[in-house]
Amino acid sequence: MIMKRISMAIAVLVMALLAADGLYAASVYKIGGIFSSTGRASFLGDPEQKTMEMMIEKINAAGGIDGVKLEAVIYDSEGDPAKAVSAVNKLLHKDKVLAIIGPSTTPTTLAIVNFVERAQVPLISCAAGVKITSPVKPWVFKTAQSDLLAVAAVYQHMKARGIKKIGVLTVSNSFGESGKHQLLNQAKDFGLEVVQADSFGAKDTDMTAQLTKIKAAGPDAIVCWGTNPGPAVVAKNVKQLKIDLPLYQSHGVASPKFIELAGDAANGIILPTGKILVTGLLDGSDPQRAILEDYQKDYNAMYNANVSGFGGYAYDAVNLLAGALKGSGGDKNKIRDALESTQGHMGTTGEFNFSAQDHNGLSPKAFVMVEIQNGTWKLIK
């Protein structure tokens, strides 16, 4: 008798909860976010999270999408794939989000793609690794420029300078490995020969051994592919070893923090970057300039901090998703199809033209080459 009463009570409770859940889901669109807001990659995740929060607030202030407000559920992955997996499970099963923005890094993104594929929830990653969208996975998109395009931009510049032999130094994590793969693969297309390829650990304190080895191989230039702080140590070591070769870095260090870390050693370093870093130097006719200035004004007003290119990935992701949400009625399949057919979307990173074969949608034009001079960026035309 008592058992029966208890089970009745439970049944009533469950029904009530389910009903409440149903009501709740209809009144908002829940969007998940996974960013490495703390940890080594916080320089990526922190501005991304802030940008996403800012954009959601802005969209809600303008009345939401089709009259439905957005709600952001954001988790911190700490740059750790294991934590990203637990975050994605929470988003998919507990929060039941419509779509996910992030994660910030390639390893964390690759760790969760299988989960979103299985759950059939659209994911817009803010990470650069080419493996994320190649081969194309139906539910996975990304807004950051692929390292494929970054390497192409660097090699084009080298070719124009008459460089023939290069030494490659990459960080031994996903970003570096993916970059190394692209650097080695594309070299031939630009008539370049990789004479020495080395790697360093993300937390190494000294890279002179690797640089000595590269120097001994006699290259015309050195390419370092990594994210802070390793490449700053490489920049210092190059100066200390008096290696008088052009040093190229990746877009992974395209932030003022790199100049601060490397100090004088940053001078003369050439790297590809999204246009956001050099907004003030762009031509007035550049179609991205107005969007970039808008974003910077909003971000500055809200956080009293300067923008970085990384926050721009989240800016584009939220805007793309907002576009796809329009008229979807909260149907994940419709959101996915709308994302895939997005054409000519001008974002902070570049012009997005998605298709069934391309879930990144950018061209090498999304990159410009800059040189660091006297602690600031100079656009190379």
Place this chain on the structure above:
Amino acid sequence: MQEIIQYLFSGITTGAIYAVIAVGLSMLYSSTELINFAHGEFVMVGAMAMVTFWVHLAWPLPLAILAAMALGCTLGLLFERFAIRTAKASNPIVLVIITVGASIFLRGTGMLAWGKDPFSVPSFSSHESIEILGAALLPQSIWIVLGAIGLAGGIHFFLKKTLTGKAMVACAVNQKAAWLSGIPSERMAVLAFAISTGCGAIAGIFIAPITMSSYDMGTILGLKGFCAAMIGGLGSLWGAFAGGILLGVLESLGAGLISSGLKDAIAFILLLLILYIRPGGLFAAKEAKRF
């Protein structure tokens, strides 16, 4: 040839850092039989304190170094008083777990205090690198090696020649007997903690200018220091020192001559080999076994 010399220079620099960390670990082990897995975090505290005192507050260099050291020692004292002593009667494994917990706590506190971004600290002296046989030697490397030798020598002198030091060794050999002869063994343990964490902070102070400092830099350095101490023989001061240098040089030569991808693996393969062939470490004293 020129390359080999360069590898040696790099190796000795990193090795000297490992040596300072290992000396601190080893000295704590010899006086309290405790392995402090939070040691690496004290390295972080030293490096980050340099960022605050020298770069942000612009104190003069000697004052900044002293302040960073004092911070490391003070935190060590607090750590002993509030975390270790309260669990004194426990199984050694409990104490080790406490140090692991302390390491996570310190890392978290470091993140709150200094933020998540890495920082850079300028070199102690702004000289150009010196060229020897075509290889470049950084002035900071000379500072590090001199600092490491000075520190190990100082601790050696303290343990062998001063009354307090001898009392500390006595405690390590037999705590009860030392207590019976009037040595305050608890105070000795506190002192050992302060010196050991101070060593950690010094390693951080020296390493800050050659690399980037951030709140999570300590873990891998602590592990490498632990490797070095094991290689040299836990509890042996000069053994730990030699272990550190050996580890640094082998890492650098391994990265240069074999493959840079194997750099970290070398440390741990070496550790496994040593534990297999000579469990007591390369330079362990014969009387390492206590009565």
